[in-house]
Amino acid sequence: MEEEGGRGRGAGKFSGQNLKQRNMPPTDILFYVFAALTLLCGVLVVANPFSRNPVTSAMFLVLTVASMAGLFVLLRAFFLAAIQILVYAGAVIVLFLFVIMLLDLRAEERRKVKRFGLVGALLSVGAITAIFFKCLSSSALGADPSPTMEGGTIALGKLLFTRYLLPFEIVSVLLLVAMVGVVLLSKKDLK
């Protein structure tokens, strides 16, 4: 794994030097492409001017997740990128689609925006913007020229089972509780 990472980083470096004389390194261009895609698709999930079809929203959510996976790859967090696709695009949103398709879609398409929903949306957008600005103001931009994340599978696994064992176990128990709850709720007669 170390050897692989080293080679990958080396490749990034030479390609950077190669192209920096003329313009941006290719990874920077890719970053802007993926970031723009993430934002664009994210907006289209909630505010698509062409269609109010929930299935369309779900499909744009898939594209959002996929472009976020692209951003993870640019940070060399390959494991996270793969998991992002596997868990979110491959499982969670498929189940979304499942539920949406089995619901009555026409009622959803006619539904007006409620005041409660609007207030909730504005509050969460405001909170996220606040966090975003706090983060941006507290970190010096451009200080670290090569942003990398702890992305290797072995490193991540070691961290999960040593330093972050307790949170990991707690999350596992939480998921187990949710699973048991689903099984219990979906039983027709509770006896």
Next chain:
Amino acid sequence: MTWFDHLSPLPQFLIFSALKILGVFSVLMFIVAYAVWVERKVSAAIQDRLGPNRFGPFGLLQPIADAVKSFLKEDFTPAHVRKVYYWLAPAIVMIPSILVAAVIPFGSYLGRQKMVIADLDVGILYTFGIVSLGVYGIVLAGYAANSKYPFLGGIRSSAQLISYEIAMGLSVVAVFLLVGDLNLSRVVLFQSGGFTHWIIFKQPVAFVIFLVAIFAETNRTPFDLPEAEQELAGGYNVEYSSMKFALFFMGEYANMAVAAAMMATLFLGGWTLPIAGLDQPAAPGQIGVGLLHIAIFLAKMLWVVFMMIWVRWMWPRFRYDQLMDLGWRRFIPLALANIVVTAAVLWMRAGS
């Protein structure tokens, strides 16, 4: 080749990658075309018929005739379909199987080039991530048709795909516990040095679960419920005609080819063959050995494809409840037990 050596590594990398992509894609499409021919010939042999024998010797040019027919047929779009999804779904069915081919090591080295398009450290996770995207093609095809039978077919097959993905993923976890790496090239190297090193002999339970799961994932008999003609008038592809229908059809065979390649890589030793030192990567000078490795890989892969075709004409279709029962109540517990047993054995070995 001197001009080539003067190029900097980035353009060299791009050129080699483009060549490898071109090679893998064309071989994959060739296998897809001829898997259909083999399917028809094998079914004919099993049912004591002749099979295609009109066009070319042994009907060998039949795939060309099929392709021309698909292109020339009227591409009819029913009035009630959801147009965008109707156009998207056949493409989405084809894409994941082609993407998965990118991480499969189909040979050792030719010259200095590693015979894999992308040697990812998280190869297997990438594979499962992309495979899980294959569901969208089928769900959207069912949804786009906007009529009852395709919709039910789409829902039914997506439930099938999701269920067996879990069993498939869990079966492979035991393999990676054993190998200790997610990189597919290193999985292949792990299996070099004797037939008993092949993972099929070390993890027979995982092999069986993976084998059954790929039948379910590729919609092959005995799990071809998504296209159960008797119940669903054909399933998710009812409203499709012409080349769009052909894309679903090709998608199935491309999935089969890629699943067979995964099978060969994970369980059957990949490009290695423990005879005459063929289980070591080829040195830069040994172009012949490199080519032989590719041939070995293709032979293993085609053998699995042949077996999948053979099974189709020997087995009846499972009922839907039997399919779900097998997936959820048998294979998932079995795969979990296999993981625990493998982990325990590895732990004891490490301790002693």
